[in-house]
Amino acid sequence: MKKGILYILLLMSNVMLANITLPSIFSDHMVLQQNEDVKFWGWAGPNETVEIKPSWTNEIYTVKATSDAKWELIVKTPKAGSTYSIIISGYNEIIINDVLIGEVWLCSGQSNMEMSASWGIENGEEAIAEANHPTIRFFKVEKSSADGPQDHIIGKWEICTSETMKDNSAVAYFFATQLQENIKNTPVGLIISAWGGTPAEIWIPEEVFENDKVLTEAANKLQPQDWGPTQPAKAFNAMIYPIAGYNLAGTLWYQGESNVGSLVYDKTLSALITSWRMLWEADFPFYIVQIAPYDDGYKHYGSVIIRDAQRKVANTIENVEIVVVSDISPTDDIHPKNKKSVGQRLANIALKKQYQAIDNLVEHPELERVVYNKENAVIHFKNADGLFIKGTASLFEIAGEDNVFYPAKTKLKDQTILVYSNKVKQPFSVRFAWGNALQSNVFNRADLPASSFTTEK
Structure with missing residues (x-):
């Protein structure tokens, strides 16, 4: 009797271990980067054969899981389009429905990137009412931190509606709508991984600091905060590393206010850009929103030093651009409400530099x-x-x-x-x-x- 129960438990355990599982980034309503060899990955039984059958092709992609139950596979995507399904099978079967092929952008930073229409942006109610765009999709990463790199991430893909738009990044949303006005019939996927009040250091891999005394000294000066971590790599481990490898068109970055006081922010930001590109193995575009002028009541140059550091980084690293927003940002509000112009300025840079869809002047002097x-x-x-x-x-x-x-x-x-x-x-x-x-x-x-x-x- 005991041997029988033990056998059943072992059998159930093996079946559970053999099930193919996927990161949450691969799920219904997702957007995959068009015209690329995109990477899929997940877990299965050791040496289990995993098959991927996308509906846009007759080709079947096959790979064997490793002895530690991991697998990854490269799949060729077509040009922009919808709606597709993907069957992933082994001992079990997963069907991903309503898959779009288009342009995927990672949108990260602190509160000005996180800020949604529900926070009270300029003309927010009107924007919410008009926000029914079925070919714009959001994947909002839940805030979390970790001491080491994680495999899993908390989040899900959502179709852009008035209900979903109002709680997602306004800058990212207006970026996407501006893209779609100029590159027709192209879905846009927005991966939003942002956390208000966070310094850049928490978004950088820990190994970057191990051999860099300057960055380590700057990180050690950060003071603990109630609203989020300040230790190096904490958000990177939980909110960036688990999606590394998911093919991107580029990255939007809106951060810097929480680094005011740093004299080496140019080095910090450069390290972030370089480390992310190394992780993705791609020199994707990296577009920065320069932080806005803000009167905090103190006499210092901390904020303008950060703006100048952002300017320097854009001038020295290839395929990095900034948008300047000082003219659309009142100096008494650290969270400027005009997010539409910010998103449109970012999109115009992408439309010219990345997509060659426009050729007019969209760059600042x-x-x-x-x-x-x-x-x-x-x-x-x-x-x-x-x-x-x-x-x-x-x-x-x-x-x-x-x-x-x-x-x-x-x-x-x-x-x-x-x-x-x-x-x-x-x-x-x-x-x-x-x-x-x-x-x-x-x-x-x-x-x-x-x-x-x-x-x-």
Whole structure:
């Protein structure tokens, strides 16, 4: 009797172990990246044969699970389209329904990325009412942290409706709608992995810090917070690592406020971008929303230093861009409500750089170089067509070798700005909009603002 019960228990155990299981990212309503060799992975019995049969092809993909019960398989996707199903079978069978093929973007950062229409965005009620887009899908990763890299992630794919849109990232939603206005019949999948109040360090793999003293020292200065972790890799382990390998078109990143005070944010952000690309084994586009000017009531340069660090990273790493939002963000609100313009500016960059769907000017005026000519500094910009200064105030400052900055006068000449002060006979450095709450007043013909910057060493 006992032997019989033991046999039944062992048999049941083997059957359970043999069942194919999938990460939650592979589920009904998902979006797969179009025209790519996409990776599927999961678990099965050791040496179990796993078959994948997508409905868009007659081809059957086969692989054997390893001795530790893991498997992965590369499947070729077609061009954008819907609606498909996928059968994954071994000793058991899983059918994934309502699968779309299109463009998949990872949307990460802190509260300004997380912020949904239900938080009270500008024209939010109208946006919610119009948010029935069946070919836009959300996968919202639940907030969690872990000491080591995890296999599983908590989340599910949802069809974009008024009900689902209102609780998902507004920036990501408006990004997707702008994409679809310009690249027709293309589904968009939005993987939203964001956590308000979090510093960049928690989104970076732990091994990055092991051999980098500068990053480790910066991470050690972070103070514990009630609303989320501040230790390196905590969110990365639980909210990024489990989806690494899910094919992406690119990443949107809106974060930085919780790193105000750091003097090495450019190095931190660069490490994040590099580590994610290494993990995915792809140099996907990485588009950054520059944090907005904000008056926190204290006299320091912490916020503008972060903005300048974001500018530097975009200028030095390939396929990284920033969008500047100082003109659409009031300085008394750390959570600016105009999320539609932010999402559209991100989408316009993608439409031009990634998809070649538009060719008009969508980039902000970008500092190219400064030429010092006797008592003048001549500032040259990229994307400077139609360059102009709004109002009469000058936000430029100039300094000599002593690094003492004085307010400067300006002259606009063609697509350059001449900067000078009678207090500086031999200029050595220039800075622009150098203050936490200063909003740019230099624009190009696309009415996009220049970033704050400094050339001081």
